[in-house]
Amino acid sequence: xxxxxxxxxxxxxxxxxxxxxxxxxxxxxxxxxxxxxxxxxxxxxxxxxxxxxxxxxxxxxxxxxxxxxxxxxxxxxxxxxxxxxxxxxxxxxxxxxxxxxxxxxxxxxxxxxxxxxxxxxxxxxxxxxxxxxxxxxxxxxxxxxxxxxxxxxxxxxxxxxxxxxxxxxxxxxxxxxxxxxxxxxxxxxxxxxxxxxxxxxxxxxxxxxxxxxxxxxxxxxxxxxxxxxxxxxxxxxxxxxxxxxxxxxxxxxxxxxxxxxxxxxxxxxxxxxxxxxxxxxxxxxxxxxxxxxxxxxxxxxxxxxxxxxxx
Amino acid sequence: xxxxxxxxxxxxxxxxxxxxxxxxxxxxxxxxxxxxxxxxxxxxxxxxxxxxxxxxxxxxxxxxxxxxxxxxxxxxxxxxxxxxxxxxxxxxxxxxxxxxxxxxxxxxxxxxxxxxxxxxxxxxxxxxxxxxxxxxxxxxxxxxxxxxxxxxxxxxxxxxxxxxxxxxxxxxxxxxxxxxxxxxxxxxxxxxxxxxxxxxxxxxxxxxxxxxxxxxxxxxxxxxxxxxxxxxxxxxxxxxxxxxxxxxxxxxxxxxxxxxxxxxxxxxxxxxxxxxxxxxxxxxxxxxxxxxx
Numbered sequence: 373x374x375x376x377x378x379x380x381x382x383x384x385x386x387x388x389x390x391x392x393x394x395x396x397x398x399x400x401x402x403x404x405x406x407x408x409x410x411x412x413x414x415x416x417x418x419x420x421x422x423x424x425x426x427x428x429x430x431x432x433x434x435x436x437x438x439x440x441x442x443x444x445x446x447x448x449x450x451x452x453x454x455x456x457x458x459x460x461x462x463x464x465x466x467x468x469x470x471x472x473x474x475x476x477x478x479x480x481x482x483x484x485x486x487x488x489x490x491x492x493x494x495x496x497x498x499x500x501x502x503x504x505x506x507x508x509x510x511x512x513x514x515x516x517x518x519x520x521x522x523x524x525x526x527x528x529x530x531x532x533x534x535x536x537x538x539x540x541x542x543x544x545x546x547x548x549x550x551x552x553x554x555x556x557x558x559x560x561x562x563x564x565x566x567x568x569x570x571x572x573x574x575x576x577x578x579x580x581x582x583x584x585x586x587x588x589x590x591x592x593x594x595x596x597x598x599x600x601x602x603x604x605x606x607x608x609x610x611x612x613x614x615x616x617x618x619x620x621x622x623x624x625x626x627x628x629x630x631x632x633x634x635x636x637x638x639x640x641x642x643x644x645x646x647x648x649x650x651x652x653x654x655x656x657x658x659x660x661x662x663x664x665x666x667x668x669x670x671x672x673x674x675x676x677x678x679x680x681x682x683x
Numbered sequence: 684x685x686x687x688x689x690x691x692x693x694x695x696x697x698x699x700x701x702x703x704x705x706x707x708x709x710x711x712x713x714x715x716x717x718x719x720x721x722x723x724x725x726x727x728x729x730x731x732x733x734x735x736x737x738x739x740x741x742x743x744x745x746x747x748x749x750x751x752x753x754x755x756x757x758x759x760x761x762x763x764x765x766x767x768x769x770x771x772x773x774x775x776x777x778x779x780x781x782x783x784x785x786x787x788x789x790x791x792x793x794x795x796x797x798x799x800x801x802x803x804x805x806x807x808x809x810x811x812x813x814x815x816x817x818x819x820x821x822x823x824x825x826x827x828x829x830x831x832x833x834x835x836x837x838x839x840x841x842x843x844x845x846x847x848x849x850x851x852x853x854x855x856x857x858x859x860x861x862x863x864x865x866x867x868x869x870x871x872x873x874x875x876x877x878x879x880x881x882x883x884x885x886x887x888x889x890x891x892x893x894x895x896x897x898x899x900x901x902x903x904x905x906x907x908x909x910x911x912x913x914x915x916x917x918x919x920x921x922x923x924x925x926x927x928x929x930x931x932x933x934x935x936x937x938x939x940x941x942x943x944x945x946x947x948x949x950x951x952x953x954x955x956x957x958x959x960x961x962x963x964x965x966x967x968x969x970x971x972x973x974x975x976x
Contacts, residue, residue, distance in 0.1 A: 432778060478962050484777045485718045489913050490961045493954035496910070500951050609906065613789075620782070650801075654793035660786025664779050665769055 384683040385544030388628060389537055396533050406529060407597075412638045413532045414594050418611065419618035419630035420539040421586035426616075427624035428546050428555045429579050431480065434488040437611040438495025439469040439584040443591025444606040445502060448517045449510075451596075458522045462531065462592035469588025472498070473581050480576055495607065503603035516602035519595065528597035535589045542582060543627045547683070555579065614638075617656055620663055623670025627683050632672060688819045690943040691936070696823060696831045698935020700889070700896055702928040703834035705912035706841065707885035709927045712916070713858045714878035715767065717780040721788035723908030724795070725883050728754065729890020730900035731795055734804040744806050744891055748833070751887025759880035762787070767879070768872065788905060795902040803899035830892035837888060841881070841924060854878055914957035 396413060400406045418440065426432045446468025450461035472494075479490050505513045546552045557565040558572055566572045595601055622633025641652065667673065676682045708722045719725075732754060733747030766787075770780045816828050845851040854874055856864040865871045893900045893908075915934050919926025934953060941949035 430775075430778070432782070479958075482961055485781045486917075486961055488781060489718075489910065490958055493910060493914070493957040496954045497951055497958065500948075500954070504947055506947055613785075616782070650793040650796040653789050654797075657786045657789030657791075657793060660789065661766070661783055664783040664786065665766065668773065668779060 381548050382544070385541070385548060385627060388631075388683065389540055389544070392540060392631065393533065393537050396536065400529070406525065408642060410525075410529055410532055410597055412635060413536045414590055415614055415618055415638050416631050416634040417532070417536050417539045417590040418587060418615040419622070419634040420536075420543055421583050421590065422615040423619045423624050423626075423630040424539075424542060424546060424586065425579055425583035426619065427543075427626070427630075428552070428559070429576055430484075430559050431576075431580070432484075432488045432616070433491045433583070434612055434616075435491035435493070435495030436583075436587055436615055437607055437609060438491070438498050439472060439587035440591035440594070440611055441495070441498060441502070441603070441607040442469040442472045443588030444595035444601065445511065445517070445591075446588065447592030448519045448595050448601075451519045451522050452517065458524070458527070458596060459531065461522075462589060462596065465592030465595070466585045466588035469584045469591065470581050473584035477577060477580065480573075480580060492609075492612075495609075495612070499603060499607035502607070511603075514603060516600065516605070517595075518600045520599045522596060523599045525597060528593055532590075532593045532597070535586075535593055538589070539586050540627060540631065542586065543630075546579070547625075547627050551575070613656070617660060619670075621659065621670055623672035623682070626670075626672055629670050629672045629682070633670065686943050690939040692818055693823060693827075694936035694939035695932065696827045696935070697896060697939055698932035699831045699834045699928070700827075700892060700931075701911070701915055701934055702931025703837055703885065704889040704893075704908065705915035705931060706838060706924060706927045707882035707889070708909075708912045709916045709919075709924060710841070710885070711879055711882035713924075714854060714875050715780075716861075717767070717770070717776065718784065718913070719879075719882065720781055720784035720909060721791055721905070722882075722886055722912055723910075724788045724791040724905035725755075725758075725886040726890040726893060726908050726912075727900055727902060727905045728791065728795060729887030730893040731799050731804065731890075731902070732887070733891040734806055734894065734900065735799075737806055744894075745829075747891035748888050751891060752884045755880050755884035755887055759883045760876060763876040763879045767875070788909070792902050792905055799902065801902060803901040804894065805899045806894040824895075826892070826895035830896055833888065833892065837885060838924070838928060841885070844881075845924070850874065850877070910957070911953040914953040914960075917957060918960050 396409065399409055403409065418436065422433065422436050425436075443462075443465035445465075447461045447465030450456060450464045451458060454461070456464070476491065476494050479487055479494070482490055501507065502511045503514045504511075507513055508515065511517070546555060554565065554570040554575055557568065557570055558575065562572050591606060595606065598605070618634040618637050619630040620633070621637055622631065623629030644652065644655075663670070672682045704726055707725075708719055711717065711719045711722075729747060729751045732750050733744045736742045736746050736750060737744050766783060767780075770776050770783065773779050816823065816825060843851075845855055853864070853869045854877075856867070856869055857871055857874060857878075861871060890900070893904070897904075911934070915930035916927055917930070918933050919928070919930030934956060937956060938949055938952045941952050
C-alpha cells in the first residue's frame with residue numbers, strides 16, 4: 373500500500389524528468405543549432421529556479437539575474453585563477469551565488485513588492501561593482517572576462533542538461549514532499565503554518581538559498597559555454613524579465629509550467645527574430661498585462677480547468 | 684572647500700528635483716496601495732514630449748508641463764479603469780499589480796522607441812535662461828534653478844490639495860483606510876483614479892526637466908528612474924509626501940557628494956541607499972507613525 377502511494381507521488385515527476393532529459397540529449401542530433409538549445413535550457417533553468425522561490429513562497433526576485441551573474445563570475449574567476457576542474461569551478465560559482473543569497477537573507481523580512489525592488493537594487497549594486505573600471509584587475513571591469521582555456525561546447529551542453537534536470541527534480545520535490553506541503557501551508561497562512569510546527573523562517577531561507585544556487589549553476593555553465601563575456605551579458609535585467617515571463621506564462625507553483633513556458637516562448641522569441649527588439653518588448657509587455665488580468669496561473673491552468681491534473 | 688559647497692548646493696537642487704520625480708509614485712502608492720512600476724517610463728514620456736514640442740513646434744520646453752497634464756489625463760483614466768478595479772478584486776493585488784505595471788512599463792518603452800527612436804535627446808540649454816545663478820560662490824545653470832522652483836511649486840500645490848481642499852481630505856481618508864472611507868460615502872474609485880492621474884502628471888512634469896538635470900533623455904531611462912524614485916520614496920517612507928522631499932534631499936546630496944569625491948561609484952548611490960534603508964528601517968526615515976498630508 374505504502375509503495376503504491378509513493379509511486380503515485382513521485383511518478384509524474386520521474387516521467388517528466390526522463391522525457392525532458394531524453395529530448396534535450398537527442399535534439400542536437402536532429403537540430404544543428406546547439407547554441408540555441410543551450411540558451412533555451414538556460415532559460416528553462418532560470419524560469420524553474422525563479423519558480424522555486426516565487427511559485428512556492430510568493431517572493432518574486434526581480435534581481436534574480438544577480439545570482440546568475442554571481443555564478444558566471446564566480447566560475448570564471450575560479451577557472452582563471454585556480455587549476456581546479458571546470459565542474460568544481462561551476463560548483464564554486466553556485467557557492468558564490470549562495471553566499472550572495474546569505475548576505476541578502478535579511479531581505480526576506482520584507483514583504484511583497486519591497487522585497488522585489490530591494491532584490492533588484494542588490495543585483496544592480498553587484499553589477500556596478502563588478503563592472504567598475506577600478507576593479508578591472510580583479511573582475512575585468514567593463515571589459516569582461518575570457519575563459520577560453522576551458523572552452524568545451526559539448527561538455528557545457530551536457531552539464532546544462534544535468535543542471536536543468538536538477539532544477540526540475542527540485543521543483544518536483546518542492547511540489548510533492550512533506551517539505552513542499554509545509555511551503556504550501558506557509559503560502560496560505562504563515563501564522564497558522566508556524567502554529568502547526570512549520571519553521572517558517574528556516575524553510576523560507578532554504579528555498580531562497582536553493583533558488584540562488586540554481587541560478588548560480590546556470591550562470592556558471594553559461595559563462596563556461598560562452599567563454600568570453602561582458603558584465604552586461606550576465607547582469608542585464610532582461611534575464612530576470614525572461615525568467616519571470618516564462619515562469620508566469622507556463623504557470624508558477626507547478627513543475628511543468630516554467631519548463632513549458634520557457635520552451636514555448638523562447639522558441640517563439642527566436643522565431644520572430646530579434647532584429648527589432650522593441651517589437652518583442654511590446655509583445656512581452658502586452659503578454660504580461662493579459663496574463664495578469666486573465667490568466668494569473670499561466671497556460672497550464674487552462675488544462676486544470678478542463679479537468680486534467682496539472683503537475 | 685569649494686568642491687564641498689558645490690556638492691552641497693548642487694545636491695540640494697538635484698534632490699528637490701528628484702523629490703518631484705518620486706512624489707507621484709508615492710501618491711499612487713499611498714492611495715491605491717499599488718506600486719506603479721511604469722513610473723519612470725511616464726517620466727521619460729514627459730521628457731520626450733517636451734523634446735517634440737521644441738523640435739517640431741519650436742516652443743519653449745516649459746509648454747511640456749501642460750502637455751504632461753493633458754497626457755496624464757488621456758493615458759491615466761483609461762489605463763486606471765481598464766486594469767485597476769479588476770486587479771483589486773484579484774487574490775493578490777499587491778504582487779499582481781506590481782507585475783502588471785511592469786508589463787505596462789515594457790509597452791510604454793517599446794512604443795516610445797517606435798515613435799521617437801532609441802536615441803538620447805537633449806533640449807536647448809538656453810531655453811530656460813542662458814545665465815547661471817551663483818550661491819556661496821558656486822554657480823549653477825538657470826535650468827537647474829527653474830527645475831527646482833517648478834518642483835517646489837508642484838509639491839506645495841500637492842500639499843495644499845491635501846490640506847485645503849475637500850477632495851484632498853477625502854483622498855487622505857482613502858489613504859488612511861479604504862474601507863472606512865467607502866463606508867462614509869466617499870467615491871473611492873473615482874478619487875483613486877484622480878490620484879493616479881495626478882501621480883502621472885507629476886511624473887510627466889518632472890520629465891520635462893530630465894534632459895537638463897541628467898543631460899539627456901532616452902526611452903531606456905525608465906527603469907533606472909523607477910528604481911531611483913522607489914529608493915527616494917522608501918527613504919522617506921511610503922505614503923508620506925513630506926518624507927519624499929527628505930528622501931529626495933538625502934539622495935541628491937548623496938549623489939553629488941559621491942560624484943565629487945568618488946565619481947566612479949556614484950551610480951551605486953540610489954541602490955545602496957535603498958538596500959540599506961529597507962534593511963535598517965523598512966518604514967522609512969520618518970516612519971509610519973508620523974502622517975503628514
